[in-house]
Amino acid sequence: MTTLHLFLYILLGILAQITLAALLAGYRHLRSYQHLQKRMAGMGDETPAQPRLKDFIPNVSKTKAAPWDGFRDFKVVRRVFEDFDQNICSFYLQPTDELPLPDFKPGQFLTFSLDVQDIKSGKTETITRCYSLSDGPGYPYYRISVKRALAPQNQPDVPPGVSSNHFHDHVQEGDVLRVRTPSGHFFLAPDTTPIVLVGGGIGITPMLSMLNATLDAGNIRDIWLFYGVSNSSDHALKPYLEELALKHDNLHLHVCYGHPLPDDTVQSDFHHQGYVDVKLLRETLSYQIYNFYVCGPRPMMETLIPALEDWGVPHQHIHYESFGPASIIRKSTQSAPVSPEQDAPAINVTFAKSGETLVWDGSSDTLLDFAEQNGIEISSGCRAGGCGCCQTKIISGEVDYTHMPDFDTEPGTCLMCVARPTQDLTLEG
Ligand code: FES
Structure with missing residues (x-):
């Protein structure tokens, strides 16, 4: 290779880099311009973005x-x-x-x-x-x-x-x-990995907290926010989110309407018709490492979490919030399904305060369900191991958890909403 050839190769490399930078800048400019167009098109028929307190x-x-x-x-x-x-x-x-x-x-x-x-x-x-x-x-x-x-x-x-x-x-x-003081183990990891926030319906609330915290801190990590709602009638904080996306180049907002109203317009009100699913994520996200945070209704959680794992997302990069009686069983952590077994030894569960001893046959999902089905009142809140309301003292015996609870229990107690007995058990409740 002659010196002239080498010089030409270097020159071509520099030109390619300049072209790439120009294309990127053009794309960003176009994106901002589209946002601006959308905002101007919507002026007069939308309430202004709500200020926060x-x-x-x-x-x-x-x-x-x-x-x-x-x-x-x-x-x-x-x-x-x-x-x-x-x-x-x-x-x-x-x-x-x-x-x-x-x-x-x-x-x-x-x-x-x-x-x-x-x-x-x-x-x-x-x-x-x-x-x-x-x-x-x-x-x-x-x-x-x-x-x-x-x-x-x-x-x-x-x-x-x-x-x-x-x-x-x-x-x-x-x-x-x-x-009570703030609690829960579902929270944003304080690193610089790009994040994908998926909020379905009112499941947008923890995502808003993560989004605002990241932007307030001036963090420039890429944030992909996928927000799934029925249509414009239940689209929360629409002007606020649009304004944020306009202001912050690192925020990529994708709103999905499952059932758009006749007047709902794609690209103006929403970006995708349908639910937030792994197909959309695969089509939208580039190939790199992300931390996924997911919160939404049960059907979304039950399909999206396993689909992310099937896609190959490492389980430590999938974080989700599951309030309510149903817990999502992850493929990577699930054990063999538990069902009532004819030959399994009967387990006696005694509730000391109410003076009841009942036979656990494995057909109840948790001790909390079991107690309630038998008319024993136990105080409960989240019903998913998150708030500690159902924490109950174990007088004797042992329990297993259906999944690791968020709430840190005191020694010698269990959370009845996520616990099942493994042997004869006496509880204080
Ligand atoms: S009800 Fe919240 S931890 Fe059991």
Whole structure:
């Protein structure tokens, strides 16, 4: 090879790099321009992006605070509807003691003790429920976003949707709520790996927390947000998310409508018709390592999590939130299915306080279901090992967990919502 050839090769290499950089810059410019076009097209028929409460509180307290034990009183300082149909409402909470708040990890939840009125009997009962924090940490308030429950849920201890509807119908600005310190093991890993956030329906709430925390911190890791809803009627924080995507080149917003309304327009209201599934992820994401965070309704979780594993995503890169009675059994961790066996020795479960000894035949999913099916009252909240409400002392015997709970139990106790007995068992409950 002559010196001239070498010079020409180097020159060609430099030209190729310059062309590539120019193409990338052009693509980014076009993307911003498309966002701008969309916004201008929608002007006049959309409400402006809702400011967050932090926009009204300029002096953010930097004092570090520790988590608290038990329940602490919080005042509702602001209520904001986040969707067109006003079925999703954000509640901004500040402690009544006016002391600083501990930071939380984006993705964690709050546990509430709520006094709700039974519609039939008119009696007030206390229930415990968990709601994901929906804003980033570091501000003198916590925010949750609650969807009015329209469909029945499998919660045998209280009428369906009672806590969410209680928030919508009865919790007003100025009211005081009892709240446990933020908890949960579903949170954003503090590294620089690109993240894929998948939120289905109200499962968007922990994703909002992760998204806001990442952008607030000035982190430039790539964020892919896939948000699946029915249509524009339940599309929460639409102007806010569009504005974020416009401002931040590292945010790639993909909204999926399962059932668009006649006036819903692709590219203006949503990007894809259908559900968020692995096919869409494979078509959209480039080939590199991501951390996936998934939260949504049960059918989405039950199909997407195994599909991600089938795609080859390492299980340590798949994180998900599974509130409610159903837990997702991951392929990588599942054991042989447990079913009632004719020849398995009977297991006696004794509930000391109620003085009942019952035979466990393996047909109940968990000890909590077993107790409730037999009329024994056990307090519960998330029903998925996340809040600690069903923590019960084991007097004798042992249990297994259906999956590793998020809540760290005290020694000598178990979480009944995710536990099954492995031998004769005596519980304090
Ligand atoms: S009900 Fe929340 S941990 Fe069992």
